[in-house]
């Protein structure tokens with residue numbers, strides 16, 4: 001273990017103790033709550049050593065699929081040589097701790113999860129080059145924080161029953177969508193948003209509202225990217241159900257998003 005990895009592991013253990021978790025601080029296997037690092041394979045290409053923070057705090061609805069999402073990102077970390085930390089501790093959102101991460105994933109967070117000082121630290125983090133990946137209920141989070149709404153790109157409004165719909169790939173060159181067919185069917189919980197983000201983002205996927213019941217937006221982006229300061233931001237509304245997190249369609253979508261969002265070296 002390198003000294004840098006050792007330092008970060010010590011930090012992870014510190015966070016673990018700090019949050020009064022009784023889980024062991026392990027370098028392999030499933031990522032426990034609240035923190036653990038997977039050591040990076042030395043021969044991983046591309047995004048090797050990307051440091052990923054997965055934030056899963058929920059103060060409103062809690063998706064059962066969060067556990068499946070953490071398990072998937074843990075597997076992706078091993079495959080790609082990422083170092084992964086999971087937390088539900090809002091105190092992690094301070095300048096010093098956030099500086100340890102290239103990408104922060106908000107995995108189906110809900111409710112008012114950060115205090116004002118923590119929000120300010122996260123804004124500084126992204127605007128200075130930290131990556132953001134929002135998954136599914138990340139748009140059902142922090143309604144009273146306007147900067148976060150602009151970071152995600154849209155706020156959740158409502159959804160019809162889970163059903164299959166047709167998705168259109170609008171950008172086939174992005175790492176989060178390049179593996180997808182031009183159009184494909186997908187079962188999910190189709191979020192309607194309070195506003196259409198298209199004017200402010202680059203749309204990767206949109207859903208055809210004529211292919212299911214309950215869409216209220218007409219033009220209906222479902223996954224997109226944009227820049228916020230020096231940071232890269234990605235959001236996908238997909239990912240309600242546990243099944244998504246083992247399906248190659250969604251696995252490639254999330255893997256591409258995290259690899260893309262990392263802080264520029």
Ligand SMILES: [Zn+2]
Nearest residue numbers: 063136189240
């Ligand atoms: Zn959902």
